[in-house]
Amino acid sequence: AQSVTQLGSHVSVSEGALVLLRCNYSSSVPPYLFWYVQYPNQGLQLLLKYTSAATLVKGINGFEAEFKKSETSFHLTKPSAHMSDAAEYFCAVRLSGSARQLTFGSGTQLTVLP
Amino acid sequence: DADVTQTPRNRITKTGKRIMLECSQTKGHDRMYWYRQDPGLGLRLIYYSFDVKDINKGEISDGYSVSRQAQAKFSLSLESAIPNQTALYFCATSDPGTAGGYTFGSGTRLTVV
Numbered sequence: 353a354q355s356v357t358q359l360g361s362h363v364s365v366s367e368g369a370l371v372l373l374r375c376n377y378s379s380s381v382p383p384y385l386f387w388y389v390q391y392p393n394q395g396l397q398l399l400l401k402y403t404s405a406a407t408l409v410k411g412i413n414g415f416e417a418e419f420k421k422s423e424t425s426f427h428l429t430k431p432s433a434h435m436s437d438a439a440e441y442f443c444a445v446r447l448s449g450s451a452r453q454l455t456f457g458s459g460t461q462l463t464v465l466p
Numbered sequence: 467d468a469d470v471t472q473t474p475r476n477r478i479t480k481t482g483k484r485i486m487l488e489c490s491q492t493k494g495h496d497r498m499y500w501y502r503q504d505p506g507l508g509l510r511l512i513y514y515s516f517d518v519k520d521i522n523k524g525e526i527s528d529g530y531s532v533s534r535q536a537q538a539k540f541s542l543s544l545e546s547a548i549p550n551q552t553a554l555y556f557c558a559t560s561d562p563g564t565a566g567g568y569t570f571g572s573g574t575r576l577t578v579v
Contacts (some may be wrong), residue, residue, distance in 0.1 A: 453511055
């Protein structure tokens with residue numbers, strides 16, 4: 353079985369501050385991990401993914417995430433928040449080598465304060 | 467045109483009515499999915515299809531049915547809509563590579579009154 357826990361349903365940061373969105377996973381086999389972003393009234397857009405290559409993954413819009421097996425974590429970071437980063441972010445996990453269903457976390461709403 | 471198109475974008479329907487949500491894709495992917503999104507619950511899988519002849523239930527399939535009319539089309543039906551099916555519904559397709567993510571449609575906002 354696989355599951356994802358996102359700590360913090362709402363996160364607020366000031367513009368220019370560090371963004372840190374937390375994601376922990378549970379998986380019985382090596383997982384593939386994803387971060388998606390959802391802007392208001394839109395579908396989900398892939399930010400980045402971990403697929404067992406480099407543990408530090410760089411994505412679009414300056415975001416990156418680090419896979420830490422010992423901590424079963426895949427936290428999303430961005431050094432300097434921009435107003436346009438305000439959105440909902442979802443972490444998702446899929447078992448490697450298996451049917452390709454994604455299991456999503458409950459989401460984190462990011463607010464960027466001026 | 468969008469890679470994954472969902473129709474309608476918004477729909478209000480009455481309790482007990484049958485309603486169909488449609489999804490079409492131009493990605494050429496074999497695998498298609500229906501999810502519903504509820505505040506605080508993330509996205510939950512309703513049904514998925516690996517090809518035209520392969521349909522599978524997800525974690526919350528009760529009250530829903532699907533039809534895979536062609537590789538590019540995957541429809542979701544609510545046979546008798548109820549208010550707790552009010553949600554945002556997403557269709558997605560998956561990359562044929564073993565590590566691919568999903569491509570999502572823009573969603574259908576369904577309200578059952």
